[in-house]
Structures are given as C-alpha cells and as structure tokens.
Amino acid sequence: MLSLTLTADLSGVTELRPDDTADNPFWYTFKVQCTSCRENHSNNVSVSRFEQNEMSGSRGEANFVWKCQFCKRESSATIKAAPIAYQQASPPTRQKILEIDCRGLEFTEFHPEGEWLATGLESGTKFTAIDLSEGDWFDYDEKAGDEFMPINPRPMLQNLVNEEVVIRLKWGQTEYKGRLVSIDSYMNIQLSGAEEWIDQEMTSVLGQVLIRCNNVLWIQGANQNNGNGDTKMDG
Structure with missing residues (x-):
C-alpha cells in the first residue's frame, strides 16, 4: 500500500x-x-x-x-x-x-x-479552482477581511542565511536582531550575535540563540524597511 x-x-x-x-x-x-x-x-x-x-x-x-x-x-x-x-x-x-x-x-x-x-480557517469561506502547479497560491477572504498567501517561506529564509535579520516575536514588542546562522526543517531559527530589543530599545546582548518558529510573528532582512519583505510565521 x-x-x-x-x-x-x-x-x-x-x-x-x-x-x-x-x-x-x-x-x-x-x-x-x-x-x-x-x-x-x-x-x-x-x-x-x-x-x-x-x-x-x-x-x-x-x-x-x-x-x-x-x-x-x-x-x-x-x-x-x-x-x-x-x-x-x-x-x-x-x-x-x-x-x-x-x-x-x-x-x-x-x-x-x-x-x-480549501476552506477559510476562521470564516468558513469555500475556495475552489485552486492551482498549485506553481507551488504556491494566494487569494482574498472577504469574510475574514484579510489577504492570505499559503506559501513555503523556506526559500526566502534560505536567502537570508549569513545576513543580518530582525525577528519580531508575538508578544511585548520584542525583537531579536542578529546574523541568521541556519534554519531547520521546522523553520526554527538560529542567530549569532543576537541582541534583544523591546519597544525600540536594546535591553541585552544574547549571543547565540535558537528561536522556535511558533514564537515568531515576522522576520525580515535588517536592511529592509519595516513591513516590507517580511514573512509572517503563524503558530
């Protein structure tokens, strides 16, 4: 079988x-x-x-x-x-x-x-004629009032390996800034030279850190503007 x-x-x-x-x-x-x-x-x-x-x-x-x-x-x-x-x-x-x-x-x-x-997670909206031949798809859920894009963020993250990144956590306006060392198959993230920032102020220097994917709200390259090029990590 x-x-x-x-x-x-x-x-x-x-x-x-x-x-x-x-x-x-x-x-x-x-x-x-x-x-x-x-x-x-x-x-x-x-x-x-x-x-x-x-x-x-x-x-x-x-x-x-x-x-x-x-x-x-x-x-x-x-x-x-x-x-x-x-x-x-x-x-x-x-x-x-x-x-x-x-x-x-x-x-x-x-x-x-x-x-x-597919079915809207919160709204129950029914989506039909979805084309996955290119590997990703997005649409707009009018009931939820939100656009979503179910794609694989791994290619974007792989392109950021060895680059400086900013990672926003899901609570407390907390961000980690550092060099992206690696990601694993579950998209857990390893940083080196990491700094912790809360409300735009640096609170501590952490060095090497491992961040679980389900704690991450978004991640972007440090040279990108806030809100551009970020990838949301729901969990």
Missing part, C-alpha cells in the same frame, strides 16, 4: 484537498517506476479513482493498468478511497491524503496538477 503525503504551509485556510468527485474527477499525476526492473517511465502518468481498466488474464480491474516498456511486466494501481483533507498546522506537518494499492509499480513523484479546494 502506498500513501501519498503532503506538507503544506497554510495561512488563513485549512482542509486543502483535490477537487475529486464523480462529476469532476481529479487526475493524480505521478512519475512511475517498475518494481521488477526498477526502470523509471520517462513520462508522467495520470490516475483517476473513477476510471476502471481491465487487467490482462481476467484478473479484474484497476484504476491504472500499465505495462513496463523495458521488462514488459504488467502492473496496476487502485486508489482505495476519497482523498483526506489536509488540515492547517503550525509548524506544517506531513499528512496522508491518499492511499493507493500498487501492484508491481511505485509512484515516485507527485505533481499537484488539477484543481484543489
């Missing part, structure tokens, strides 16, 4: 899932590998849980039936149930959204092509 898992950084929305119904099937796009000869198929393949294909030798049906072009072995895959909605979490967590019964093949890479759905 193969599980398809996702990690998504969601702000303002939850219940991210493929738009997948009998009237509007979602085609799950993968790279496929034969488990017999371990060759990878050069082209992407698409699978719908509502399509049935006959297997040779009267062995029944499957959503996806495929013959390896190298070893000629036939293999199949069947999606076991409807997709599970991805729930907002901070920091982002890896969650299972689909189970696939694979026989003789493995799906090695997933491409989130097709339309997705």
Whole structure:
C-alpha cells in the first residue's frame, strides 16, 4: 500500500484537498517506476479513482493498468478511497491524503496538477479552482477581511542565511536582531550575535540563540524597511 503525503504551509485556510468527485474527477499525476526492473517511465502518468481498466488474464480491474516498456511486466494501481483533507498546522506537518494499492509499480513523484479546494480557517469561506502547479497560491477572504498567501517561506529564509535579520516575536514588542546562522526543517531559527530589543530599545546582548518558529510573528532582512519583505510565521 502506498500513501501519498503532503506538507503544506497554510495561512488563513485549512482542509486543502483535490477537487475529486464523480462529476469532476481529479487526475493524480505521478512519475512511475517498475518494481521488477526498477526502470523509471520517462513520462508522467495520470490516475483517476473513477476510471476502471481491465487487467490482462481476467484478473479484474484497476484504476491504472500499465505495462513496463523495458521488462514488459504488467502492473496496476487502485486508489482505495476519497482523498483526506489536509488540515492547517503550525509548524506544517506531513499528512496522508491518499492511499493507493500498487501492484508491481511505485509512484515516485507527485505533481499537484488539477484543481484543489480549501476552506477559510476562521470564516468558513469555500475556495475552489485552486492551482498549485506553481507551488504556491494566494487569494482574498472577504469574510475574514484579510489577504492570505499559503506559501513555503523556506526559500526566502534560505536567502537570508549569513545576513543580518530582525525577528519580531508575538508578544511585548520584542525583537531579536542578529546574523541568521541556519534554519531547520521546522523553520526554527538560529542567530549569532543576537541582541534583544523591546519597544525600540536594546535591553541585552544574547549571543547565540535558537528561536522556535511558533514564537515568531515576522522576520525580515535588517536592511529592509519595516513591513516590507517580511514573512509572517503563524503558530
């Protein structure tokens, strides 16, 4: 059994899932590998849980039936149930959204092509026709009165490594200023030469510090103006 898992950084929305119904099937796009000869198929393949294909030798049906072009072995895959909605979490967590019964093949890479759905976290607003093919998406929630952009902030943070940054915490008008040394997979932040500032006044020199992601309101390069180029870190 193969599980398809996702990690998504969601702000303002939850219940991210493929738009997948009998009237509007979602085609799950993968790279496929034969488990017999371990060759990878050069082209992407698409699978719908509502399509049935006959297997040779009267062995029944499957959503996806495929013959390896190298070893000629036939293999199949069947999606076991409807997709599970991805729930907002901070920091982002890896969650299972689909189970696939694979026989003789493995799906090695997933491409989130097709339309997705999401729900406003506080407002309950229903968002449709979401395009994740470029990796990020944003929209405006009129009920919440706020624009949100569920994107992965890691590329921006990686660009700030070895640069001077300002980090605003979620309480007390507290900021840390220092050189960004590293970030881990959960976006916890390590600073060197850190200074603590409260209400625009420096209160202490801390040196090396580790800041948990869920304590951070925003982070920006020290040479950027306040409010420009910052990334909010909800938790």
